[in-house]
Amino acid sequence: xxxxxxxxxxxxxxxxxxxxxxxxxxxxxxxxxxxxxxxxxxxxxxxxxxxxxxxxxxxxxxxxxxxxxxxxxxxxxxxxxxxxxxxxxxxxxxxxxxxxxxxxxxx
Amino acid sequence: xxxxxxxxxxxxxxxxxxxxxxxxxxxxxxxxxxxxxxxxxxxxxxxxxxxxxxxxxxxxxxxxxxxxxxxxxxxxxxxxxxxxxxxxxxxxxxxxxxxxxxxxxxxxxxxxxxxxxxx
Numbered sequence: 001x002x003x004x005x006x007x008x009x010x011x012x013x014x015x016x017x018x019x020x021x022x023x024x025x026x027x028x029x030x031x032x033x034x035x036x037x038x039x040x041x042x043x044x045x046x047x048x049x050x051x052x053x054x055x056x057x058x059x060x061x062x063x064x065x066x067x068x069x070x071x072x073x074x075x076x077x078x079x080x081x082x083x084x085x086x087x088x089x090x091x092x093x094x095x096x097x098x099x100x101x102x103x104x105x106x107x
Numbered sequence: 108x109x110x111x112x113x114x115x116x117x118x119x120x121x122x123x124x125x126x127x128x129x130x131x132x133x134x135x136x137x138x139x140x141x142x143x144x145x146x147x148x149x150x151x152x153x154x155x156x157x158x159x160x161x162x163x164x165x166x167x168x169x170x171x172x173x174x175x176x177x178x179x180x181x182x183x184x185x186x187x188x189x190x191x192x193x194x195x196x197x198x199x200x201x202x203x204x205x206x207x208x209x210x211x212x213x214x215x216x217x218x219x220x221x222x223x224x225x226x
Contacts, residue, residue, distance in 0.1 A: 001169075032211060034211075034212035034213070036152075036213075038152075042218075043202055043216035043217065043218055043219055044152065044202075044213070044216055045216075046207075046212060046213060046214050049207070049210070049212045055214065087151065087152055089152070089154075089212065089213075091210070091211025091212055092211075094157070094166040095154055095166070095167075095168045095169065096142075096154040096157075096211065097154065098151055098152040098153065098154065099151070100151045101151045101152075
């Protein structure tokens with residue numbers, strides 16, 4: 001199975017900050033990576049697919065990059081609505097696997 | 108608009124069975140692969156199973172293989188997850204999710220249904 005490792009697991013930041021979350025795959029997944037945002041008690045929401053393609057309706061302050069085994073999700077200027085947990089997911093091969101999550105907290 | 112609504116969760120004893128349903132609307136169900144994803148309390152997301160648009164292909168996580176069965180009824184726009192031989196570690200919120208163009212990522216999710224396995 002492909003293991004996905006996110007870092008950091010927890011991140012404290014302020015409104016207006018630029019933040020980056022990284023995701024590492026245990027083997028190459030090309031660009032078959034998605035990012036999700038999840039708020040407490042809610043279903044995950046798709047942010048990004050194929051590593052860098054923004055899902056419709058997602059603000060442009062979100063961006064993604066990477067290929068192979070190293071990926072990142074960047075929020076250019078944090079807004080209050082962005083404090084949540086973020087997950088990466090590989091869909092290169094079954095079983096699909098998620099990272100353990102990165103919780104973005106208000107500093 | 109696209110909607111996915113799970114049902115069938117509840118409290119069940121270890122070793123017993125439960126069947127989850129996911130009723131969808133707002134899109135042509137029989138053209139999309141569908142997945143189940145679960146989340147144990149306070150934990151991360153775990154992919155559980157997938158079924159192709161026509162039900163002919165299915166894949167499972169090792170943790171549920173041989174115990175869970177994914178199926179669908181395209182005439183009723185409904186996805187199912189039959190869960191047998193339940194264990195305490197199956198306790199989780201179970202989400203159904205649509206596979207965008209069978210690409211492998213999930214563009215719409217249900218609200219989730221909680222399954223608690225406890226004696």
